[in-house]
Amino acid sequence: MVGEDPAEAASRLGTNTTILASGHADIAVQAYTGRLVIRADSGGKVTEHDLARTIIAVPSRTLQEVPAGGQYGFLRGSSREHRGQVYLLAQAVLGKHVHGEIDPHIWHSVPNMKAAAQVMRDALAEADPPGTSLYTANTERVMRELDELDWEIRSIYASLPEASKNLITTHDGYRYLASTYGLSVAGFVTPVAGSEPSIQQRQRLQRTIRDLRVPAIFLDRNTRMRSPVLREVAHENGVQVGTLYSDSLDDEAPHYADMMRANAHTIQRAVGR
Structure with missing residues (x-):
């Protein structure tokens, strides 16, 4: 959820809506059902959330200026309001590849x-x-x-x-x-x-x-x-x-x-x- 109060969006979705505003989360497939879910790390534990009833909040403080240089041109977008800016979400642990308990590199x-x-x-x-x-x-x-x-x-x-x-x-x-x-x-x-x-x-x-x-x-x-x-x-x-x-x-x-x-x-x- 970008540019909107996640609580307001949650109220429209109704009860049993989860807001994720921090931590690390992956969209994954349940092997036994084939259903898409969100797996989020919290306190060393992995919790699954319903993809259709989960809001990932992107706070305004993550809005950053896009660095100069042609190699960053694809980040600038065409939005008149945020031209030259991008929402930058830092990796949960710098220098570490984080996938919770699931390693996605199955290939x-x-x-x-x-x-x-x-x-x-x-x-x-x-x-x-x-x-x-x-x-x-x-x-x-x-x-x-x-x-x-x-x-x-x-x-x-x-x-x-x-x-x-x-x-x-x-x-x-x-x-x-x-x-x-x-x-x-x-x-x-x-x-x-x-x-x-x-x-x-x-x-x-x-x-x-x-x-x-x-x-x-x-x-x-x-x-x-x-x-x-x-x-x-x-x-x-x-x-x-x-x-x-x-x-x-x-x-x-x-x-x-x-x-x-x-x-x-x-x-x-x-x-x-």
């Missing part, structure tokens, strides 16, 4: 995507019974392709030395990758725009590299230009630097399978020495 595990394909097949068949045979055939084809992809990248990760399977990344989004393919996330340092890792973070990173003999640090392709300190730490400790796909594709990896293969080969080149 880094091929078995997860096989499960997702089956869920989509069933949902489409329920919504369009005449198309069931088509959805079933397409899903069978996708499952074969995913099985081949899974076998291929499992072979790559299995070839890595056991002592070199500890990952340090700049994005806390590879836990499904690690758990599925026998890797370990030894640590992560998330770059924050306009802020460098603290001395404590830098020391912790150096200690992790030294103690676990980590051979490489992996940067997120989307934030690699914001990671000069991490590159410095890698250089100081004589370790490789690689870049991984996290949640986007590009011309070099235009499809899901390309992304998964690219990440596997990047990790293999960096740590499989």
Whole structure:
């Protein structure tokens, strides 16, 4: 709710309306019902709220001037009242990737995507019974392709030395990758725009590299230009630097399978020495 008193909006919706004015919240899908809900962190606990009866209040104090520069042009919008301004909601914990108890990066595990394909097949068949045979055939084809992809990248990760399977990344989004393919996330340092890792973070990173003999640090392709300190730490400790796909594709990896293969080969080149 932007530019309006959330209490007034709640009165129009009636009783049992929830107003979220602080903390961290995600829109999620209940796996057992397929229903969209809001999961909000509060006091270390995760509470689910009905999407249709929840108001997320955006306070006026979050209205900020858009920085100069063409790269920020998409934020300026066309509203005459707020041209050159944007409502900026700070992440709940700076430098930390916050997802409550749910890690949304399910695509880094091929078995997860096989499960997702089956869920989509069933949902489409329920919504369009005449198309069931088509959805079933397409899903069978996708499952074969995913099985081949899974076998291929499992072979790559299995070839890595056991002592070199500890990952340090700049994005806390590879836990499904690690758990599925026998890797370990030894640590992560998330770059924050306009802020460098603290001395404590830098020391912790150096200690992790030294103690676990980590051979490489992996940067997120989307934030690699914001990671000069991490590159410095890698250089100081004589370790490789690689870049991984996290949640986007590009011309070099235009499809899901390309992304998964690219990440596997990047990790293999960096740590499989």
